[in-house]
Amino acid sequence: MFSLRAWIGTKPKGPKPGFVKVGSLDDFPDNSARVVVAFGRDIGVFHVGGTFQAIDNICPHSNRPIGTIDYDKDHVTCIWHGLRFALSSGICPEASHYRVVKYPVEVFENDVLVGPCLEDGPTDRGVD
C-alpha cells in the first residue's frame, strides 16, 4: 500500500526556492570571505566560526565596495574609511543610520547558496 508520509520522508530535500549557488564548501573554508555575484549584486559571503553570513558589498557611506579583507566573526570593516558593519544585522555600530542589506545563506549538500534579500534597501546611501 502506498504511504504518502513514507514517500515524503524519503524524498530528497533541495535548497529553498529562490536560492542560487555561489560556490561549494571548498570555496568557503572556515574563516574565509569572498565577494560573489548573485541577483545582480555584489555580495560578501563570510564563513566565520562555522557560520555563514552574507551582506551587500556596497558601503552606504559613499557607495564603494566594502571588501572582504578586514573582518572578524561579528563585523566586516569597510576598506575605504573604516566603518564596520555587523554581519548579523548589516548595521554599522558607529553610525546606525548606515545599514547594508543581509542575505540568507544555506548549505545544501556541498553547495553554498544565497537567497534573495527580503529586507528594505540600505537606510542611507548619502555621503556625510
Ligand code: FES
Ligand atoms: S566608503 Fe565605506 S566607510 Fe566610507
